[in-house]
Amino acid sequence: MSITSFRTLLIALVCCSCLDRASDSYENKVPDVVDFNFHIRPILSDKCFACHGPDANKREADLRLDTQEGAYAALKDYNDKFAIVSGQPEQSEVYLRISSTDSTVMMPPPESNLKLSSYHVELIKKWIEQGAGYKPHWAFVPPAKSDLPEVLNEDWCANEIDRFILKKLHEKKLKPNETAVKSQLLKRVSFDLTGLPPTIAMQEAFEQDTSPEAYEKVVDELLSNAHYGEKMAIHWLDIARYADSHGYQDDSPRTMWPWRDWVIHAFNKNYPFDQFLTWQLAGDLLPEQNEETLLATGFNRNHKITQEGGVIDEEYRIEYVTDRTNTFGKAFLGLTFECAKCHDHKYDPISQHDYYSTFAFFDKVPEKGLVGTFDENTADPPRMEITDEMVNDVLTFVNKKDSYPVAVMVMADSVGIRDTHILDRGNYDAKTEVVTFNTPKAIMEFDTLNFSSNRLGLSKWLLSDKHPLTSRVFVNRIWQEFFGQGIVKTAGDFGMQGELPTHPELLDWLAVDFRENGWDIKRLVKQIVMSSTYTQSAQTNKRKQEKDPENILLSRMHRTRLGAEMIRDHVLASSGLLNDEIGGPSVKPYQPDGLWLAATSGRGVLKAYVQDHGENLYRRGIYTFIKRTVPPPSMLTFDASNRDQCEVRRLNTGTPLQALVMLNDPTVLEASRVLAQNLSKSDLQNPDLINNAFKRIVCREAKPEELEVLLGYFEDQLQHFQSNREEATKFITVGEYRQMENGDDPTIAALMQLIHTMYNLEEAITRS
Known part of the structure; x- marks a missing residue:
């Protein structure tokens, strides 16, 4: 097939509406009431806190603008001048400096390359006129339930979520979309809850169910599906930086897949989040601890580990504790905690003392910086060995394949093993003051009367009713899974x-x-998925694009490409190739030859990629073996995490490489061939046969005009392959799945070409 005809077919089948990212249309009009948190603090944080913020070592002129006390105090060496004078901008040095055109006094100084717009200057002026009131940072104030908003169109509201969304839409003079058509809605919720496409039987049943409860029945069915746990686990594996190798240059294998099995199990069994959190942070310290709670603590040990000779043991041990501390800060607090390792945080009220006081909770593990050698698959102590007896008794969810014990890294503390020091500039060998267990006071006091001085106490601190961040951070991250971005866009900050x-x-x-x-x-x-906000169609119009180009107000549903794992899963499931076994060791599907050899040291068990065969080739993307130094290339192309560190949000890019993967990946080609084989054996006539493939891949009925184009393309390809039978035979010889015996090669080749084209439609890998 020529490039021209392929392009023509795609254009005939789908017209992609490329949505230009217009500039923010919200008018820069100074509001009647200026709020410190929502108007002023972001300006000060961006433009001022680097020199006049929490970091004492970088503070200029002894002036702090991040606290009211600092901003209201007399300026250094000028007892009669003040940065801010409540109600009097003309007496406030901040306003005088930011509004000045004199380069010798203006702030920020020209050499900083920072600049305030006239709108920012007017905002600050009005804020000072209104009293220059400071407030605690919004995220450090415990959340409180406000009254549900009153809205005009109550009939649109399926639950409480919709009231908040609709109120903001009314304020911006926008209307929500109508409910998505059934086929779009089913595809969306099926991928969102299980990561798999709806089967044709599911599509037909949903279309035929005209009851008011039809959608809710589908949601309940998907939530109870065992594949729900796999879909939910993907985002948690990114957060927990799960991988199948240690990282660093030699990058030897590690066995942590039983912990992954536990995560899937926990989501399927709907463990409450407080239990989910506590077991992972401190399952080894629970009074009622058992093999399962201990296995859950593998969360803390998923960091990179070196096995290279010549390294300094203590340097790398500190790196591991640092990783655990940083992951804790991002995963549960949603903060850039790592910024306080070398100095006080420049923007947030987290001192270096706070950092190492939190660091202390993770610093009592009897571990080494260097473990084993590059050719050993040795679990770094402490570890647990999972036996058949454990699997038959407590760890029934672990998909253990053989009778050999499986060694998994877990947590354990040793009392008095070491003191924790503040490290000057973060250097492992520059120990200064000894610190004890504590947390940043600006977030919430660590009450030693109620919280024990260990990771279990830290878990209870996180789960306190007074804690401002834990529930907000997790809810925001779950929201992000369904709407493409969180209510707080920066889910990790x-x-x-x-x-x-x-x-x-x-x-x-x-x-x-x-x-x-x-x-x-x-x-x-x-x-979330039962809300009218979620069930809206994704259609847009010029007014919505101009008023809200990024769909922040949610007047429509996002159209987003499927995640890397889901693209693989969709291809396998829709073709009938999917091995839907849950859990177990990671597998190595097709991959270009020589990648591992070219990119690694050439030593050890993982020096060369050894592909799996049989059913292991068709397992879900969540089970693909992840070598940190050379992540799976096709998944990385579609923005999967390389699992080097905690990642709370994946990028969503669009590159030509993604099109090349869909055109050339052996899994996509093999799936096209296998589905073609299976359909060629059916009794369906050509239009029905083509529509059957379309429903499997695009998850809706083909429109008459689409079916006409597809049928014409199939007939053209069939004619071509009938005239070139050797080419047809060669074309369908792809992949290891068994070839069809006594099949008509030209027919299978033509169908395979058509199905492959369907997989390359933008709509095929987009949840609408």
């Missing part, structure tokens, strides 16, 4: 430099409601 919440009252309402209802994750997920 709820601090001063992070984005403000688009719907702060909704975020707080959900956070409190989540906690009040037993930290029930499935309940939260159902709330």
